[in-house]
Amino acid sequence: MNVIVVKNAQEGGKEGYQIFRQVKDRGGKVFGLATGSTPLTTYQELCNSDIDFSDCTSINLDEYVGLGPNNDQSYAYFMKQNLFNQKPFAKSYIPNGLAQDIAEEVAHYDQIIADHPVDLQILGIGRNGHIGFNEPGTPFDSTTHEVHLTPSTIEANSRFFDNPDEVPRYALSMGMASIMKAKHILLEAYGDAKADAIAKTIEGPVTEEVPASILQKHSDATLIIDEAAASKLHGQY
Numbered sequence: 260m261n262v263i264v265v266k267n268a269q270e271g272g273k274e275g276y277q278i279f280r281q282v283k284d285r286g287g288k289v290f291g292l293a294t295g296s297t298p299l300t301t302y303q304e305l306c307n308s309d310i311d312f313s314d315c316t317s318i319n320l321d322e323y324v325g326l327g328p329n330n331d332q333s334y335a336y337f338m339k340q341n342l343f344n345q346k347p348f349a350k351s352y353i354p355n356g357l358a359q360d361i362a363e364e365v366a367h368y369d370q371i372i373a374d375h376p377v378d379l380q381i382l383g384i385g386r387n388g389h390i391g392f393n394e395p396g397t398p399f400d401s402t403t404h405e406v407h408l409t410p411s412t413i414e415a416n417s418r419f420f421d422n423p424d425e426v427p428r429y430a431l432s433m434g435m436a437s438i439m440k441a442k443h444i445l446l447e448a449y450g451d452a453k454a455d456a457i458a459k460t461i462e463g464p465v466t467e468e469v470p471a472s473i474l475q476k477h478s479d480a481t482l483i484i485d486e487a488a489a490s491k492l493h494g495q496y
Protein backbone atom coordinates (compact mmCIF):
# COMPACT_ATOMS: atom_id res chain seq x y z
CA MET A 260 0.00 0.00 0.00
CA ASN A 261 1.20 3.46 -0.82
CA VAL A 262 0.08 5.82 1.98
CA ILE A 263 0.03 9.57 1.37
CA VAL A 264 -0.68 11.77 4.41
CA VAL A 265 -2.01 15.23 3.59
CA LYS A 266 -3.05 18.21 5.74
CA ASN A 267 -6.73 18.10 4.91
CA ALA A 268 -9.37 17.00 2.41
CA GLN A 269 -8.61 19.94 0.11
CA GLU A 270 -5.01 18.78 -0.27
CA GLY A 271 -6.22 15.20 -0.60
CA GLY A 272 -8.46 16.21 -3.48
CA LYS A 273 -5.46 17.59 -5.35
CA GLU A 274 -3.57 14.30 -4.86
CA GLY A 275 -6.64 12.33 -5.88
CA TYR A 276 -6.96 14.38 -9.04
CA GLN A 277 -3.32 13.63 -9.92
CA ILE A 278 -4.00 9.91 -9.71
CA PHE A 279 -7.02 10.19 -12.03
CA ARG A 280 -4.86 12.19 -14.42
CA GLN A 281 -2.03 9.63 -14.43
CA VAL A 282 -4.39 6.71 -15.02
CA LYS A 283 -6.12 8.61 -17.84
CA ASP A 284 -2.83 9.67 -19.42
CA ARG A 285 -1.68 6.05 -19.38
CA GLY A 286 -4.77 5.11 -21.41
CA GLY A 287 -7.20 4.18 -18.60
CA LYS A 288 -10.78 4.21 -19.85
CA VAL A 289 -12.85 2.71 -17.03
CA PHE A 290 -13.27 4.49 -13.72
CA GLY A 291 -14.93 2.93 -10.68
CA LEU A 292 -16.60 5.72 -8.71
CA ALA A 293 -17.81 6.19 -5.14
CA THR A 294 -20.23 8.46 -3.32
CA GLY A 295 -20.18 9.96 0.18
CA SER A 296 -18.54 13.16 1.30
CA THR A 297 -14.98 11.80 1.03
CA PRO A 298 -14.43 11.87 -2.75
CA LEU A 299 -16.00 15.31 -3.12
CA THR A 300 -12.76 17.30 -3.12
CA THR A 301 -11.32 14.99 -5.78
CA TYR A 302 -14.50 15.37 -7.87
CA GLN A 303 -14.26 19.14 -7.41
CA GLU A 304 -10.69 19.15 -8.72
CA LEU A 305 -11.76 17.02 -11.68
CA CYS A 306 -14.65 19.40 -12.43
CA ASN A 307 -12.31 22.39 -12.30
CA SER A 308 -9.81 20.76 -14.65
CA ASP A 309 -9.72 20.17 -18.39
CA ILE A 310 -9.86 16.39 -17.97
CA ASP A 311 -12.21 14.83 -20.50
CA PHE A 312 -14.09 11.61 -19.75
CA SER A 313 -16.23 11.66 -22.90
CA ASP A 314 -14.47 8.53 -24.20
CA CYS A 315 -14.56 6.78 -20.82
CA THR A 316 -16.91 4.55 -18.86
CA SER A 317 -17.80 4.91 -15.20
CA ILE A 318 -19.08 2.17 -12.93
CA ASN A 319 -20.36 3.13 -9.50
CA LEU A 320 -19.94 1.01 -6.42
CA ASP A 321 -23.41 1.00 -4.99
CA GLU A 322 -26.95 2.32 -4.73
CA TYR A 323 -29.75 2.28 -2.20
CA VAL A 324 -32.58 -0.16 -2.85
CA GLY A 325 -35.82 1.74 -3.42
CA LEU A 326 -34.34 5.03 -4.61
CA GLY A 327 -34.45 6.02 -8.29
CA PRO A 328 -32.17 8.49 -10.08
CA ASN A 329 -34.60 11.37 -9.57
CA ASN A 330 -34.60 10.97 -5.81
CA ASP A 331 -32.15 13.52 -4.46
CA GLN A 332 -30.85 11.02 -1.88
CA SER A 333 -29.96 8.42 -4.50
CA TYR A 334 -26.36 7.87 -5.44
CA ALA A 335 -27.30 8.29 -9.12
CA TYR A 336 -28.49 11.82 -8.29
CA PHE A 337 -25.36 12.50 -6.23
CA MET A 338 -23.12 11.53 -9.13
CA LYS A 339 -24.97 13.83 -11.54
CA GLN A 340 -24.75 16.75 -9.14
CA ASN A 341 -21.12 16.28 -8.17
CA LEU A 342 -19.45 15.00 -11.33
CA PHE A 343 -21.46 13.88 -14.34
CA ASN A 344 -23.22 17.19 -15.10
CA GLN A 345 -19.82 18.85 -15.43
CA LYS A 346 -17.79 15.86 -16.66
CA PRO A 347 -19.96 13.44 -18.62
CA PHE A 348 -18.73 9.95 -19.42
CA ALA A 349 -19.57 8.08 -22.65
CA LYS A 350 -21.44 5.60 -20.47
CA SER A 351 -22.14 5.60 -16.74
CA TYR A 352 -23.35 2.54 -14.86
CA ILE A 353 -24.86 2.49 -11.39
CA PRO A 354 -26.92 -0.31 -9.83
CA ASN A 355 -30.64 0.15 -10.41
CA GLY A 356 -32.16 0.77 -6.99
CA LEU A 357 -35.64 0.38 -8.45
CA ALA A 358 -35.02 -3.03 -10.05
CA GLN A 359 -38.02 -5.32 -9.57
CA ASP A 360 -35.89 -8.43 -9.79
CA ILE A 361 -32.87 -7.96 -7.53
CA ALA A 362 -31.22 -11.26 -8.53
CA GLU A 363 -31.40 -10.27 -12.18
CA GLU A 364 -30.00 -6.79 -11.47
CA VAL A 365 -27.11 -8.27 -9.48
CA ALA A 366 -26.19 -10.66 -12.32
CA HIS A 367 -26.50 -7.85 -14.85
CA TYR A 368 -24.18 -5.62 -12.83
CA ASP A 369 -21.57 -8.37 -12.50
CA GLN A 370 -21.66 -8.75 -16.27
CA ILE A 371 -21.09 -5.01 -16.70
CA ILE A 372 -18.05 -5.20 -14.42
CA ALA A 373 -16.74 -8.26 -16.28
CA ASP A 374 -17.16 -6.48 -19.62
CA HIS A 375 -15.43 -3.30 -18.42
CA PRO A 376 -12.36 -4.07 -16.30
CA VAL A 377 -11.85 -1.10 -14.00
CA ASP A 378 -8.59 0.84 -14.42
CA LEU A 379 -9.01 3.01 -11.32
CA GLN A 380 -11.42 2.45 -8.44
CA ILE A 381 -11.93 5.28 -5.97
CA LEU A 382 -13.17 4.39 -2.49
CA GLY A 383 -14.22 6.07 0.72
CA ILE A 384 -14.38 4.08 3.95
CA GLY A 385 -17.06 3.67 6.58
CA ARG A 386 -16.29 4.12 10.27
CA ASN A 387 -16.50 0.34 10.64
CA GLY A 388 -14.07 -0.22 7.75
CA HIS A 389 -16.71 -0.89 5.09
CA ILE A 390 -16.00 -0.14 1.44
CA GLY A 391 -18.82 0.32 -1.02
CA PHE A 392 -21.58 -1.12 1.16
CA ASN A 393 -19.58 -4.21 2.05
CA GLU A 394 -20.17 -4.33 5.76
CA PRO A 395 -17.91 -6.21 8.24
CA GLY A 396 -18.25 -9.95 7.71
CA THR A 397 -18.80 -9.71 3.95
CA PRO A 398 -16.85 -12.57 2.33
CA PHE A 399 -13.74 -11.47 0.44
CA ASP A 400 -14.90 -13.54 -2.56
CA SER A 401 -18.24 -11.70 -2.83
CA THR A 402 -19.45 -10.19 -6.09
CA THR A 403 -22.39 -7.76 -6.50
CA HIS A 404 -25.03 -8.43 -3.88
CA GLU A 405 -27.89 -6.99 -1.89
CA VAL A 406 -26.82 -5.71 1.52
CA HIS A 407 -28.76 -5.27 4.74
CA LEU A 408 -27.15 -2.11 6.10
CA THR A 409 -25.85 -2.15 9.68
CA PRO A 410 -27.31 0.22 12.28
CA SER A 411 -24.01 2.16 12.38
CA THR A 412 -24.05 2.77 8.63
CA ILE A 413 -27.71 3.78 8.72
CA GLU A 414 -26.93 6.15 11.57
CA ALA A 415 -23.86 7.61 9.80
CA ASN A 416 -25.79 8.15 6.58
CA SER A 417 -28.87 9.59 8.29
CA ARG A 418 -27.16 13.00 8.27
CA PHE A 419 -28.06 13.29 4.59
CA PHE A 420 -31.76 12.62 5.18
CA ASP A 421 -34.43 14.85 6.76
CA ASN A 422 -35.59 12.00 8.95
CA PRO A 423 -33.51 8.95 10.00
CA ASP A 424 -36.50 6.71 9.20
CA GLU A 425 -36.09 7.63 5.54
CA VAL A 426 -32.63 6.05 5.27
CA PRO A 427 -33.03 2.92 3.18
CA ARG A 428 -32.26 -0.34 5.01
CA TYR A 429 -30.98 -2.16 1.92
CA ALA A 430 -28.49 -1.39 -0.82
CA LEU A 431 -26.92 -3.02 -3.85
CA SER A 432 -23.13 -3.07 -3.76
CA MET A 433 -20.25 -4.28 -5.82
CA GLY A 434 -18.61 -7.09 -3.88
CA MET A 435 -15.15 -7.32 -2.39
CA ALA A 436 -13.81 -9.51 -5.19
CA SER A 437 -15.20 -7.11 -7.80
CA ILE A 438 -13.46 -4.16 -6.12
CA MET A 439 -10.15 -6.02 -5.83
CA LYS A 440 -10.09 -6.68 -9.59
CA ALA A 441 -9.50 -2.99 -10.31
CA LYS A 442 -5.99 -2.37 -11.63
CA HIS A 443 -5.42 0.58 -9.32
CA ILE A 444 -7.34 1.40 -6.15
CA LEU A 445 -7.44 4.80 -4.47
CA LEU A 446 -8.96 5.00 -0.99
CA GLU A 447 -9.40 8.40 0.63
CA ALA A 448 -10.23 9.09 4.29
CA TYR A 449 -10.53 12.38 6.13
CA GLY A 450 -11.29 13.25 9.74
CA ASP A 451 -10.79 11.58 13.11
CA ALA A 452 -14.00 9.56 12.83
CA LYS A 453 -12.08 7.43 10.31
CA ALA A 454 -8.88 7.05 12.39
CA ASP A 455 -9.78 3.66 13.89
CA ALA A 456 -10.84 2.20 10.56
CA ILE A 457 -7.66 3.51 8.91
CA ALA A 458 -5.36 2.09 11.61
CA LYS A 459 -7.02 -1.32 11.23
CA THR A 460 -6.93 -1.11 7.43
CA ILE A 461 -3.21 -0.34 7.25
CA GLU A 462 -1.72 -1.96 10.33
CA GLY A 463 -4.24 -4.58 11.45
CA PRO A 464 -4.67 -8.16 10.27
CA VAL A 465 -6.34 -8.78 6.92
CA THR A 466 -9.79 -9.85 8.05
CA GLU A 467 -13.34 -9.84 6.73
CA GLU A 468 -14.25 -8.00 9.95
CA VAL A 469 -12.45 -4.95 8.49
CA PRO A 470 -13.35 -5.07 4.80
CA ALA A 471 -10.82 -2.40 3.73
CA SER A 472 -7.94 -4.45 5.23
CA ILE A 473 -8.01 -6.56 2.03
CA LEU A 474 -6.30 -3.63 0.31
CA GLN A 475 -3.05 -4.79 1.96
CA LYS A 476 -3.18 -7.59 -0.61
CA HIS A 477 -3.72 -5.37 -3.65
CA SER A 478 -0.67 -4.81 -5.84
CA ASP A 479 -1.44 -1.16 -6.61
CA ALA A 480 -3.41 0.55 -3.85
CA THR A 481 -2.93 4.15 -2.77
CA LEU A 482 -4.41 5.62 0.41
CA ILE A 483 -4.76 9.36 0.73
CA ILE A 484 -5.54 10.28 4.33
CA ASP A 485 -5.41 13.48 6.29
CA GLU A 486 -3.54 13.93 9.56
CA ALA A 487 -6.70 13.34 11.62
CA ALA A 488 -7.47 10.05 9.87
CA ALA A 489 -3.79 9.06 10.31
CA SER A 490 -3.74 9.88 14.03
CA LYS A 491 -4.02 6.27 15.28
CA LEU A 492 -1.28 4.82 13.06
CA HIS A 493 1.90 3.64 14.75
CA GLY A 494 4.21 3.56 11.72
CA GLN A 495 5.72 6.52 9.87
CA TYR A 496 4.19 7.29 6.47
Ligand SMILES: N[C@@H]1[C@@H](O)[C@H](O)[C@@H](COP(=O)(O)O)O[C@@H]1O
Pocket residue numbers: 293294295296297298320321382383384385386389390391392412416
Ligand atom coordinates in the same frame (compact mmCIF):
# COMPACT_ATOMS: atom_id res chain seq x y z
N1 LIG B 1 -21.63 3.55 0.53
C1 LIG B 1 -20.95 4.71 1.06
C2 LIG B 1 -19.47 4.44 1.03
O1 LIG B 1 -19.04 4.28 -0.31
C3 LIG B 1 -18.74 5.57 1.72
O2 LIG B 1 -17.35 5.34 1.65
C4 LIG B 1 -19.18 5.69 3.14
C5 LIG B 1 -18.47 6.81 3.89
O3 LIG B 1 -19.08 8.03 3.61
P1 LIG B 1 -18.40 9.45 3.83
O4 LIG B 1 -17.37 9.58 2.75
O5 LIG B 1 -19.51 10.44 3.67
O6 LIG B 1 -17.80 9.43 5.17
O7 LIG B 1 -20.58 5.96 3.16
C6 LIG B 1 -21.44 5.07 2.46
O8 LIG B 1 -21.61 3.95 3.25
